Amino acid sequence: MLRNYIKIAWRSLQKNRLQTSINLLGLTVGTVCCLSILIYVTAQFGYDKDFADAKLIYRINTSIAEHDDGALSAGVSPPIAFAMKEDFPEVAEACRVVYFGSGNDGLLRNPETDEAFYETRGYLADSTFFKVFNFPFSEGKAEGALTQPNSIVLSKALATKLFGSKSALNKTLILGSGEQEHRLTIKGVFKEDFSKTHLNPNYILTMNSNGLGKSVLEIQNFATQNFTMSYLKIKAGSSIEKLEAKIPQFLQKHGAKDFAEVGFHKSLKFQKVTDIHLYSKGIQNQIDAVSDINYLYLLLLLAFFIQLIACVNFVNLSTARANKRAKEIGVRKAIGAEKGDLIRQFLGESVLLSISASLISIPLTLVALPFVNTLTQGDISYFSILDWRILALLAALGIFTGLVAGIYPALILSSIKPIKVLKTSVNLNFGNGYFRKVLVVFQFVISISLISGVIIITQQVNYSQKMDMGFDKESLLAVKLGTQDISARFNSINTNFRKVKGVKEVTGTNYYPSEFIFGDMGLILPGASLADRTLVHYNGVSSRYLETVGTKLLAGRTLNDKDENQILVNKATLDAFKIPFDKAIGAILVNNYGGQTQEFEIVGVTENYNFGALKDKIKPLLLYNETEPSYLVVKAETQDYKTLLKNLETSWETINPNAPFVYNFIDKEVEKLYAEEKRLSKISAVFTSLAILISCLGLFGLVSFIAEQKKKEIGIRKVLGASIQNVVRLLTKDFIKLIGVAFLISTPLAYFIMQKWLQDFPYRITIEWWVFAIAGGFALIITIMTVSFQAIKAAIANPVKSLRTE
Numbered sequence: 175m176l177r178n179y180i181k182i183a184w185r186s187l188q189k190n191r192l193q194t195s196i197n198l199l200g201l202t203v204g205t206v207c208c209l210s211i212l213i214y215v216t217a218q219f220g221y222d223k224d225f226a227d228a229k230l231i232y233r234i235n236t237s238i239a240e241h242d243d244g245a246l247s248a249g250v251s252p253p254i255a256f257a258m259k260e261d262f263p264e265v266a267e268a269c270r271v272v273y274f275g276s277g278n279d280g281l282l283r284n285p286e287t288d289e290a291f292y293e294t295r296g297y298l299a300d301s302t303f304f305k306v307f308n309f310p311f312s313e314g315k316a317e318g319a320l321t322q323p324n325s326i327v328l329s330k331a332l333a334t335k336l337f338g339s340k341s342a343l344n345k346t347l348i349l350g351s352g353e354q355e356h357r358l359t360i361k362g363v364f365k366e367d368f369s370k371t372h373l374n375p376n377y378i379l380t381m382n383s384n385g386l387g388k389s390v391l392e393i394q395n396f397a398t399q400n401f402t403m404s405y406l407k408i409k410a411g412s413s414i415e416k417l418e419a420k421i422p423q424f425l426q427k428h429g430a431k432d433f434a435e436v437g438f439h440k441s442l443k444f445q446k447v448t449d450i451h452l453y454s455k456g457i458q459n460q461i462d463a464v465s466d467i468n469y470l471y472l473l474l475l476l477a478f479f480i481q482l483i484a485c486v487n488f489v490n491l492s493t494a495r496a497n498k499r500a501k502e503i504g505v506r507k508a509i510g511a512e513k514g515d516l517i518r519q520f521l522g523e524s525v526l527l528s529i530s531a532s533l534i535s536i537p538l539t540l541v542a543l544p545f546v547n548t549l550t551q552g553d554i555s556y557f558s559i560l561d562w563r564i565l566a567l568l569a570a571l572g573i574f575t576g577l578v579a580g581i582y583p584a585l586i587l588s589s590i591k592p593i594k595v596l597k598t599s600v601n602l603n604f605g606n607g608y609f610r611k612v613l614v615v616f617q618f619v620i621s622i623s624l625i626s627g628v629i630i631i632t633q634q635v636n637y638s639q640k641m642d643m644g645f646d647k648e649s650l651l652a653v654k655l656g657t658q659d660i661s662a663r664f665n666s667i668n669t670n671f672r673k674v675k676g677v678k679e680v681t682g683t684n685y686y687p688s689e690f691i692f693g694d695m696g697l698i699l700p701g702a703s704l705a706d707r708t709l710v711h712y713n714g715v716s717s718r719y720l721e722t723v724g725t726k727l728l729a730g731r732t733l734n735d736k737d738e739n740q741i742l743v744n745k746a747t748l749d750a751f752k753i754p755f756d757k758a759i760g761a762i763l764v765n766n767y768g769g770q771t772q773e774f775e776i777v778g779v780t781e782n783y784n785f786g787a788l789k790d791k792i793k794p795l796l797l798y799n800e801t802e803p804s805y806l807v808v809k810a811e812t813q814d815y816k817t818l819l820k821n822l823e824t825s826w827e828t829i830n831p832n833a834p835f836v837y838n839f840i841d842k843e844v845e846k847l848y849a850e851e852k853r854l855s856k857i858s859a860v861f862t863s864l865a866i867l868i869s870c871l872g873l874f875g876l877v878s879f880i881a882e883q884k885k886k887e888i889g890i891r892k893v894l895g896a897s898i899q900n901v902v903r904l905l906t907k908d909f910i911k912l913i914g915v916a917f918l919i920s921t922p923l924a925y926f927i928m929q930k931w932l933q934d935f936p937y938r939i940t941i942e943w944w945v946f947a948i949a950g951g952f953a954l955i956i957t958i959m960t961v962s963f964q965a966i967k968a969a970i971a972n973p974v975k976s977l978r979t980e
């Protein structure tokens with residue numbers, strides 16, 4: 175019986191080729207969009223889920239009410255994790271991780287070949303790390319890999335880079351240079367590609383090492399230095415809510431004295447490790463870039479609307495063509511077909527068409543994957559589409575779409591009375607087509623809203639690109655010094671770089687412009703209470719920093735090489751401490767920590783400049799004199815960057831022959847600040863184009879059938895003297911009215927949604943009325959072009975043919 179239904183459905187689809195082609199094309203485009211997004215979204219949901227007992231692993235986050243309005247930060251004080259393991263029987267295992275930072279790439283050297291590389295994603299970790307995170311090993315064993323002092327484990331990719339096809343196990347590796355050089359023993363190589371993880375490690379150094387690792391182990395303060403990422407593995411069956419309820423008493427027991435000294439309190443929150451990648455909005459100091467579940471919901475919503483537009487086309491075309499199928503339905507009912515049989519037939523047609531679109535979408539999606547990866551900045555592989563979850567979702571999508579698209583036409587068409595349609599030729603209006611008009615309005619509400627959204631998002635991105643960030647991003651490059659040994663030679667490198675042709679200025683800094691400044695300290699005015707402490711970020715710079723990066727000095731002087739406790743502050747610092755601008759020079763800010771007091775004298779005030787995401791307000795910042803910075807910032811006065819970089823590298827190698835020359839262009843780094851918005855703009859533009867394309871396909875088919883239904887009326891009008899313009903106006907006026915209704919609905923809807931989106935930006939555009947006028951006008955033009963093509967074709971047809979008696 176199923177085979178018979180499929181045969182009937184297939185013959186019917188072949189008979190109605192125009193309708194079938196339009197519906198198949200619309201459903202295929204929608205399914206390709208849905209499939210691409212489903213693959214991408216599924217990959218985003220896969221982070222950290224492959225670890226054993228992943229649902230039992232939690233990260234501890236910190237909130238300090240006095241700092242950053244109590245925002246959560248992904249880090250805690252070093253002693254907290256293992257103190258929890260001792261105090262709480264629910265904790266099975268604990269480990270701490272210290273991220274070296276995206277700007278603190280480790281200089282790793284293979285002593286056998288003397289090849290050296292700056293490597294990112296380096297960590298310090300406790301020996302218990304692999305008891306919490308079960309990375310599989312290709313060389314060595316996870317057990318005890320980080321127990322011995324100066325042990326290190328490498329990712330498979332890094333081991334291959336350093337040692338080629340040779341075994342890396344028990345080989346010596348050198349980290350750093352000069353006095354900061356450490357000789358490490360490789361105790362294992364792990365497979366980094368077995369799972370997507372927020373850690374994404376390249377190499378892991380044992381905490382039981384000299385330097386920073388030793389310092390972390392010695393810290394016993396429960397209030398400050400919240401820089402360790404700390405993880406707990408909870409025993410199965412334990413309640414995380416009950417565990418969190420014990421935290422206030424736990425902090426009071428261990429840290430009451432520490433909190434009293436610094437004048438603030440903190441709270442701790444547990445976050446499931448599988449939630450970190452998608453549910454970390456508002457949590458600061460993340461190890462790596464995280465996504466946002468709302469962003470994925472937006473992508474799914476866009477895909478849903480596109481698929482829904484394709485379904486609307488199916489309904490419109492099916493009901494518009496009802497007159498053509500009326501006699502077929504009447505005959506089938508007359509020879510005994512029941513209403514249920516007809517419903518199954520029509521649903522079979524829509525499901526068969528939808529499944530066909532699903533099958534066609536697979537090779538099309540494979541072809542489109544490189545474009546999708548570029549658009550979403552994802553890393554979807556061709557094999558992702560073979561994941562059983564994706565195939566199951568695709569099958570479900572095909573069946574569900576077919577049922578949604580076909581249910582209304584099936585109910586309408588199966589309700590036709592056989593006597594009525596077989597007795598004479600009748601026109602089936604189905605309520606004068608009101609439902610069809612509602613669906614057309616719905617399509618254009620979505621289209622106009624999407625066009626408005628694309629324009630507003632593009633405006634905001636352009637505004638972000640062009641707004642004054644407080645520094646000159648053009649012609650600046652940051653050269654990484656990398657190690658303390660190289661930083662100590664800053665003056666020599668600075669002098670040599672100034673001699674290179676094409677160099678206008680050179681300066682030093684610990685954080686280059688646009689890079690987020692992690693360092694901060696709590697400061698107060700002289701005589702103020704510690705409870706009035708204000709968090710101020712700090713950055714070390716050398717002389718001529720402002721002149722090099724182009725930040726304006728509003729008052730006072732710049733820093734010189736002899737300054738010790740003299741600082742520059744930005745305007746936001748004066749506002750935070752309520753220091754009048756005319757009294758800023760000479761004002762004192764005090765840092766009271768651990769019973770020791772340090773006073774800073776303000777000698778200059780700079781304009782505000784961005785050193786964080788564009789969704790963050792500019793925070794208080796001080797600049798102090800740094801003699802051994804982490805970066806050199808070079809301002810160029812040439813367009814021949816190829817020659818400039820070659821000469822800078824030659825100059826670098828005369829002083830640092832064993833360290834690679836690594837640089838970043840500041841303008842490229844600035845682009846990363848609004849990369850998410852730029853990506854959203856591109857995705858929205860693509861989806862809007864597809865939504866309009868599918869809508870136009872539906873309109874084209876709909877006008878074709880309406881023109882066919884009205885061919886006698888058009889013929890009579892032409893015989894009576896109607897012009898082509900009159901006929902075109904007849905066929906287009908109703909659609910123009912529908913566009914007007916859609917415009918009135920979509921304008922307040924789009925305004926409300928985009929106003930909510932813009933609230934995340936402290937520096938944002940104002941939505942103008944003309945945005946919606948352009949969106950509505952564009953939709954109107956597209957509609958007129960689509961409808962007019964078919965209308966003109968009907969208008970120039972010979973009226974004699976349409977007026978012949980059947």
